[in-house]
Amino acid sequence: KRKRGEDELVSLTQKVEDLDLKAAVKNFSDLPLSDPTARGLAASHYKTLTDIQSRAIGHALKGRDILGAAKTGSGKTLAFLVPVLENLYRKRWTEYDGLGALILAPTRELAIQIFEVLRKVGRYHTFSAGLVIGGKSLREEQERLGRMNILVCTPGRMLQHLDQTAMLETHNLQLLVMDEADRILDMGFQKTVDAIIDHIPKERQTMLFSATQTKKVGDLARLSLQDPEYVAVHETA
Numbered sequence: 181k182r183k184r185g186e187d188e189l190v191s192l193t194q195k196v197e198d199l200d201l202k203a204a205v206k207n208f209s210d211l212p213l214s215d216p217t218a219r220g221l222a223a224s225h226y227k228t229l230t231d232i233q234s235r236a237i238g239h240a241l242k243g244r245d246i247l248g249a250a251k252t253g254s255g256k257t258l259a260f261l262v263p264v265l266e267n268l269y270r271k272r273w274t275e276y277d278g279l280g281a282l283i284l285a286p287t288r289e290l291a292i293q294i295f296e297v298l299r300k301v302g303r304y305h306t307f308s309a310g311l312v313i314g315g316k317s318l319r320e321e322q323e324r325l326g327r328m329n330i331l332v333c334t335p336g337r338m339l340q341h342l343d344q345t346a347m348l349e350t351h352n353l354q355l356l357v358m359d360e361a362d363r364i365l366d367m368g369f370q371k372t373v374d375a376i377i378d379h380i381p382k383e384r385q386t387m388l389f390s391a392t393q394t395k396k397v398g399d400l401a402r403l404s405l406q407d408p409e410y411v412a413v414h415e416t417a
């Protein structure tokens with residue numbers, strides 16, 4: 181049984197390497213995705229990719245940094261959640277590996293929305309996922325954090341934990357996502373985000389998404405991304 185799982189992972193990894201990024205991907209079933217993700221998408225009735233998903237996911241599966249811009253409602257959440265799940269899965273991430281992915285959102289409401297989508301499409305995975313948005317006592321959150329593989333959080337609360345929660349291990353972190361980066365910066369979280377980035381490994385995959393391309397977003401991208409793939413989806417008249 182174990183051997184078979186191992187063979188499947190090797191074959192999946194090969195398919196991701198072989199994925200042709202120039203070919204337009206229409207359906208999730210055309211992508212080299214793990215069985216748990218494919219089933220999670222199907223059970224959530226996601227079949228066809230949106231533009232931003234079709235242009236970002238292939239590069240992200242191959243481990244590239246992503247700078248994505250597309251208006252609200254264009255499907256940015258799955259554009260980063262699918263690669264987060266897949267890239268941890270292909271690395272054989274388990275509960276013992278600690279925190280693998282950190283997803284930052286500007287507000288509690290947005291963090292909750294992302295978490296709900298993660299719970300839906302990630303339902304067949306075995307990763308542990310947590311929401312870090314304050315509202316509960318720091319102590320209560322602290323006790324659960326040490327065991328989480330994926331965290332969805334607001335910047336202020338996350339930094340508080342990085343500074344104060346000893347059980348939170350970030351040295352293994354593989355992926356950082358900043359969703360609605362324009363709003364994160366508009367809300368004055370620049371220094372908080374800088375401090376979070378100081379806490380996590382330099383060697384990682386970073387995906388930065390925003391609805392608008394502002395100068396501040398460009399500055400953050402230059403500081404946090406390495407040789408990113410730019411994916412901007414504009415409305416066509």
Ligand code: ADP
Nearest residue numbers: 226227228229230251252253254255256257258
């Ligand atoms: P954004 O973050 O760009 O504002 P969301 O990720 O919140 O967009 O998605 C907007 C809406 O589109 C949500 O209701 C989501 O369920 C839906 N959606 C996203 N991707 C797909 C898809 N591939 N197929 C169908 N609906 C989708």
Ligand code: MG
Nearest residue numbers: 253256257359
């Ligand atoms: Mg969004």
